Amino acid sequence: MALLGNVCFVFGCVLIMARTSIVLCSNEHQKGQLAEKQGKGSNMKRVLQLDENVSDIVSEAAQQRLLQIYREQIRPLEEAYNFVDLNRDAISEGEMISKPMILFLGPWSTGKSTIINYLLNNEHSTWRLHTGAEPTTSDFTVVTQGTAPRMVKGIQLVSDKTKHYTPLQKFGLNFLERFQGLEYPSPLLERVTFVDTPGIIENKKQQARGYPYNDVCQWFIDRAHLIFLVFDPSKLDIGSELEMLFKQLKGHEAKLRLILNKADTINTQELMRVYGALFWSLAPLVNEVEPPRVYVASLWSEPYRPGTMHSLFEEEETSLLMDVHQVLRYQLEYKIATTRRHAFLVRLHALSVESYRTAFADNKALVIGNNDLIWQDILANPKKFSIYNQLLQNEDVSVHDLPTPETYQQFFAKNNLNNFRPLSYHCEFWGECSMDRLRRAINTQLPTLLQELRDGNFSAGQCSKDSGQC
Ligand SMILES: Nc1nc2c(ncn2[C@@H]2O[C@H](COP(=O)(O)OP(=O)(O)O)[C@@H](O)[C@H]2O)c(=O)[nH]1
Numbered sequence: 336m337a338l339l340g341n342v343c344f345v346f347g348c349v350l351i352m353a354r355t356s357i358v359l360c361s362n363e364h365q366k367g368q369l370a371e372k373q374g375k376g377s378n379m380k381r382v383l384q385l386d387e388n389v390s391d392i393v394s395e396a397a398q399q400r401l402l403q404i405y406r407e408q409i410r411p412l413e414e415a416y417n418f419v420d421l422n423r424d425a426i427s428e429g430e431m432i433s434k435p436m437i438l439f440l441g442p443w444s445t446g447k448s449t450i451i452n453y454l455l456n457n458e459h460s461t462w463r464l465h466t467g468a469e470p471t472t473s474d475f476t477v478v479t480q481g482t483a484p485r486m487v488k489g490i491q492l493v494s495d496k497t498k499h500y501t502p503l504q505k506f507g508l509n510f511l512e513r514f515q516g517l518e519y520p521s522p523l524l525e526r527v528t529f530v531d532t533p534g535i536i537e538n539k540k541q542q543a544r545g546y547p548y549n550d551v552c553q554w555f556i557d558r559a560h561l562i563f564l565v566f567d568p569s570k571l572d573i574g575s576e577l578e579m580l581f582k583q584l585k586g587h588e589a590k591l592r593l594i595l596n597k598a599d600t601i602n603t604q605e606l607m608r609v610y611g612a613l614f615w616s617l618a619p620l621v622n623e624v625e626p627p628r629v630y631v632a633s634l635w636s637e638p639y640r641p642g643t644m645h646s647l648f649e650e651e652e653t654s655l656l657m658d659v660h661q662v663l664r665y666q667l668e669y670k671i672a673t674t675r676r677h678a679f680l681v682r683l684h685a686l687s688v689e690s691y692r693t694a695f696a697d698n699k700a701l702v703i704g705n706n707d708l709i710w711q712d713i714l715a716n717p718k719k720f721s722i723y724n725q726l727l728q729n730e731d732v733s734v735h736d737l738p739t740p741e742t743y744q745q746f747f748a749k750n751n752l753n754n755f756r757p758l759s760y761h762c763e764f765w766g767e768c769s770m771d772r773l774r775r776a777i778n779t780q781l782p783t784l785l786q787e788l789r790d791g792n793f794s795a796g797q798c799s800k801d802s803g804q805c
């Protein structure tokens with residue numbers, strides 16, 4: 336049944352494309368000529384609205400409000416319960432105010448570095464990212480705004496506290512040798528950061544790279560706002576390393592886009608076959624009701640090859656740029672949503688630690704007994720000790736959010752239970768408890784901030800300075 340669904344789905348796509356191409360072919364020549372006269376990428380500035388002031392897109396005051404809510408309502412419990420040891424994608428304060436990140440992944444030589452150069456209009460500058468037909472990019476490169484072009488070494492990037500790459504140190508010195516920054520003056524980089532990655536080489540083992548390639552990719556995947564997975568239609572080779580990457584992208588489907596780049600290098604019929612084959616390969620890996628958007632394009636400034644579907648590629652390029660523009664335009668809303676999710680996870684974590692703490696206090700031997708054995712039993716069988724029942728008594732905690740026993744076995748392997756005080760300890764003498772403040776951030780302050788931004792009636796100064804109460 337699932338197979339039949341896939342077949343229908345693939346042919347559905349091909350049919351839609353076929354229909355699109357018939358309509359497009361009628362005025363293909365005319366439009367194509369016009370595009371070439373205007374030059375590829377000529378509408379980039381308009382679609383990305385690069386003439387707009389950055390301050391009009393990202394309200395500095397709203398960003399400060401977000402930071403204030405984070406510092407005063409969320410961070411106290413995050414620190415008190417060592418949340419950083421629990422969650423691999425815990426966001427840091429630096430990330431909260433950093434520019435959105437667009438990540439490029441995919442096999443080698445599919446055009447990832449070329450696309451970034453094209454978007455930055457620096458294909459012909461000496462400061463372009465290296466490109467070539469052979470596997471050229473062996474580095475992870477973060478491309479950011481700078482007053483003048485310059486390269487920055489990985490060891491410098493991770494030691495710079497104003498950036499948020501310090502956690503990457505955990506991937507070792509070999510990785511830092513393969514990590515670098517390119518600073519470049521560009522209106523687009525005022526709004527966004529690009530990350531270029533080494534291409535996947537299917538026959539290359541992780542050990543050969545000298546660092547955990549997939550773990551590094553995961554770090555960037557968890558933090559990216561938009562992920563472009565780039566393919567070359569003439570070598571659609573989906574092997575084990577790419578399959579691994581698909582698995583890592585699970586849960587991030589909403590920000591995943593596929594690019595079938597260099598689409599003008601093959602004829603229309605072949606292109607349709609490749610498009611179908613790509614979806615066929617993806618089907619078992621992306622189990623989403625809505626499959627990811629695939630852009631069929633040729634993203635560099637060279638003119639399209641004659642006899643290919645120029646206007647389709649152009650329209651696809653415009654849609655892709657609009658997609659990028661959405662990320663730039665709504666970056667603050669995205670950050671608020673991410674911060675709220677983060678706050679929710681911090682709350683769940685504090686409640687979980689409290690449940691483990693209570694279970695141990697209720698079951699430990701008061702005089703004689705092996706408390707270590709009791710603790711190990713609690714960690715191995717949280718259900719038996721009513722940990723989950725206790726968690727579910729809290730409003731907003733759903734059965735789908737419950738942690739696995741392994742999560743807290745790992746957490747308590749790094750953290751001694753005695754280091755954590757009861758939740759009631761985190762209260763002011765006559766005032767509020769940290770948990771109430773966290774709940775208020777989740778239920779009131781962050782949704783209000785989001786609504787005000789959406790309605791366009793955000794005004795600075797509505798929060799009381801010291802409490803962050805809005
Ligand atoms: N025909 C064609 N070639 C391209 C296109 N984009 C990139 N290339 C070429 O493909 C090769 C690999 O590009 P590169 O950006 O280094 O790929 P990466 O390894 O994915 O970063 C280079 O020789 C590029 O000039 C495109 O849209 N069409």
Ligand SMILES: [Mg+2]
Nearest residue numbers: 447448471472
């Ligand atoms: Mg490259």
